[in-house]
Amino acid sequence: MISIEHIIRSRTGLRLPRWAIALLRRLLYERRINELILSGQGLQPADFLRHIFRELEISSRVRLLADLPASDRYIFVANHPFGALDGMLIADTLLRQWRDVGVVVNDLLMHIESLRPLWIPVNKFGRQSHPYHRLYHKALASPTRQILTFPAGLCSRLCDGRVADLEWRDRFVRDAERYDRRIVPVYVDGTLSRSFYRLAQLRQALGIRFNVELLLLASELFAQRGSEITITLSRPIDPRSLSGTSAQKCQLIRHEVYAMG
Structure with a gap:
């Protein structure tokens, strides 16, 4: 179960007034999300x-x-157009071939108890705790676990008239080399509403650092009702076969992801 009030208090120590909590509960679809969680x-x-x-x-x-030979070990890297929905859709795809799958996610998703065995939590808005760091490297070292990660960390934004990820971090390249894993580029086809991107642009224009647009992600999830989303998986890449630095290899793989779109 998800409690917006508990999450805010535990993360920030803030005790917001009741009207503010009630507003956030509506914006974040707390009741509808909890109904979904309880039903499963x-x-x-x-x-x-x-x-x-x-x-x-x-x-x-x-x-x-x-x-994709089932006996090989991979890091699947994907663009991030929808937020949590991307991870769930790709995880569902991978679970049809492998029993042991781990998805690197915002640790807020640990509140969905039924999916905890799937998640590899990271703190997107602060320093990594030692337990999270240990879980992450344990998953990478596993002989059976397949790993899915989103190198941008946040969902895609509108830039120069095109929806695309923010800057990719190259950690996945270094981890693939360290743990002898091949990298599989994954492209998820889709966008969020114009309202989401406009709010993101307004927030940036006003110099607001907090990603206010994230408050819309719950409503964006329900807005996908009835849709079919295409997921494309490319050939596995051995990062050691690529020339250049980790950052350059990261950009090559990002280019391959978007070339599938």
């Missing part, structure tokens, strides 16, 4: 994901551009 309570991660997609009438179409 007790299900295993793969079944819970499929339950959510049925409830929201969301489906996916998967395009596989190359064979």
Whole structure:
């Protein structure tokens, strides 16, 4: 279950007035999200994901551009147009071939109890705790676990008339080399509403650092009801076969992701 009031208090120590909490609960769709979570309570991660997609009438179409041997170990790297929905859709795709999948996510998603076995939590808005750091590297070292990560960290924004990720961090390249994993580029086709991107642009123009537009992500999730989302997986890449620095390799792989769009 998700409690907006508890999350704010535990993260910031703030005790907001009741009217502010009530407003945030409506903006963040607390009741509807909790109804979804409760309706799938007790299900295993793969079944819970499929339950959510049925409830929201969301489906996916998967395009596989190359064979992915089940015995190999991968880091799947994807663009991030929707937020949490991307991770759930790709995880569902991977769970159809592998039983052991880990998704690097904002640790706020740990509040969805049925999906905790799937998540590899990171703190997007502060320093990493030692337990999170240990869980992350344990997952990478696992002989069986497949890893999914979003190098941008935040969902895509509108820039120069085109929706695309913010800057990618190259950590996934270094981790793939360190843990002897191949990298699989993944492209998720889709965008959020114009309201989301306009709010992001207004926030930037006003010099506001806090990502106010994130408050719309819950409503954006429900706005995808009835949609079919295409996911494309490319050929595996051995990062050691690429020339250049980790940052340059990161840009090459990002280019390959968007070339599938």
